[in-house]
Amino acid sequence: MQLKPIEEQVVVIAGASSGIGREAALRFARQGAKVVVSARGDEGLQSLVEEIRSGGGQATAVVADVARYEQVKAIADKAVAEYGRIDTWVHAAGVLLFAGFEDTTPEEFERVIQVNLLGQMYGAKAALPHLKSTGGALIHISSIEARRSFPLHSAYAASKHGIDGFIEALRLELRHDGAPVSVTQIMPAAINTPLFSKARTKVGVKPVGALPIYQPGTVAQAILYAAQHPVREMIVGGAGKGILATQWMSPRMMDAALLRVGWWIQKTRERRSPDHPDNLQEPIRGDDRTTGDFSRWAFRHSLYTWMQRHPVIKRTTLIGTAVTTAAMLAGRNEPNKR
Numbered sequence: 113m114q115l116k117p118i119e120e121q122v123v124v125i126a127g128a129s130s131g132i133g134r135e136a137a138l139r140f141a142r143q144g145a146k147v148v149v150s151a152r153g154d155e156g157l158q159s160l161v162e163e164i165r166s167g168g169g170q171a172t173a174v175v176a177d178v179a180r181y182e183q184v185k186a187i188a189d190k191a192v193a194e195y196g197r198i199d200t201w202v203h204a205a206g207v208l209l210f211a212g213f214e215d216t217t218p219e220e221f222e223r224v225i226q227v228n229l230l231g232q233m234y235g236a237k238a239a240l241p242h243l244k245s246t247g248g249a250l251i252h253i254s255s256i257e258a259r260r261s262f263p264l265h266s267a268y269a270a271s272k273h274g275i276d277g278f279i280e281a282l283r284l285e286l287r288h289d290g291a292p293v294s295v296t297q298i299m300p301a302a303i304n305t306p307l308f309s310k311a312r313t314k315v316g317v318k319p320v321g322a323l324p325i326y327q328p329g330t331v332a333q334a335i336l337y338a339a340q341h342p343v344r345e346m347i348v349g350g351a352g353k354g355i356l357a358t359q360w361m362s363p364r365m366m367d368a369a370l371l372r373v374g375w376w377i378q379k380t381r382e383r384r385s386p387d388h389p390d391n392l393q394e395p396i397r398g399d400d401r402t403t404g405d406f407s408r409w410a411f412r413h414s415l416y417t418w419m420q421r422h423p424v425i426k427r428t429t430l431i432g433t434a435v436t437t438a439a440m441l442a443g444r445n446e447p448n449k450r
């Protein structure tokens with residue numbers, strides 16, 4: 113499957129007013145794509161469109177709540193009306209609820225699933241007719257929590273696991289039908305975005321992603337790569353790969369590690385009352401940044417993610433590591449010839 117170069121693409125980004133989506137929109141526009149940016153917060157979208165246009169790029173904003181299918185469809189309709197087609201749909205919209213399962217109300221659980229899981233399905237549903245007609249890329253931002261849940265994230269992790277299941281079935285169906293659509297799941301580790309300052313927290317403090325934390329540019333690079341190369345999935349952040357590899361080898365070992373550190377590594381010392389404004393139901397005004405509050409500790413690059421964007425180097429490194437390991441083991445087992 114051949115995907116177009118970025119400068120020839122029309123790209124839709126759902127969840128673009130801040131964080132990963134905003135960073136990706138700026139990079140797509142800088143490379144010449146026409147971008148349609150969407151979120152609930154009009155202010156954040158307008159400042160993004162202005163920033164893109166002042167840099168010579170082309171952008172249009174659509175206010176939409178991804179939990180409402182008709183609003184998501186309106187994003188696709190606007191993209192086609194304005195620019196004639198959709199080449200890439202990036203679905204980044206998401207919210208975080210930081211609370212123990214027993215403290216989570218049914219309404220809160222439902223809202224997280226509506227936004228994080230149903231929103232992603234609505235995005236795919238709205239985008240697919242267009243992507244199938246001209247060929248293109250469907251890119252879903254989930255999380256490493258699509259494969260390994262953390263404590264105090266039962267609703268969030270359930271929504272992300274749901275995305276993983278939904279995408280696997282969809283990808284097969286599209287392949288079966290010979291549809292010219294690349295479906296990519298991007299699974300970031302902890303990323304320094306406003307997600308944590310906007311989250312609803314019920315544990316008395318502001319949350320943080322489990323360190324190490326990466327800058328949103330690392331995810332944006334993966335998104336731009338997937339828009340041009342049909343790739344099944346990408347993990348962003350070597351730490352994420354480490355967690356998923358451990359989970360694959362021994363879920364019990366991962367349980368033991370999280371039982372030891374899973375609570376405190378996700379908490380800051382900043383106190384938060386349960387009434388602190390959050391973006392679960394409505395957008396928060398004035399938090400339309402790409403980066404969050406943890407830039408001091410955040411890595412700008414991930415070697416592991418860089419290797420995924422350079423598959424030949426990755427393959428060579430893997431083969432080299434396998435050969436070296438096999439040689440070392442053979443050496444250890446070789447009988448003493450003397």
Ligand SMILES: NC(=O)c1ccc[n+]([C@@H]2O[C@H](COP(=O)([O-])OP(=O)(O)OC[C@H]3O[C@@H](n4cnc5c(N)ncnc54)[C@H](OP(=O)(O)O)[C@@H]3O)[C@@H](O)[C@H]2O)c1
Pocket residue numbers: 126127128129130131132133150151152153154156176177178179204205206207227253254255256299300301302303304305306307308310321391394395396
């Ligand atoms: N930061 C991390 O550590 C991390 C790690 C793994 C995965 N992720 C995932 O990455 C994605 C982007 O998050 P981020 O870290 O960039 O956080 P963010 O800065 O809070 O961005 C979330 C975006 O989603 C939009 N959004 C939220 N609810 C929405 C709704 N109901 N309808 C439409 N748009 C909505 C927000 O805009 P409005 O509020 O204006 O609507 C914002 O543009 C999320 O899916 C998140 O789960 C993040």
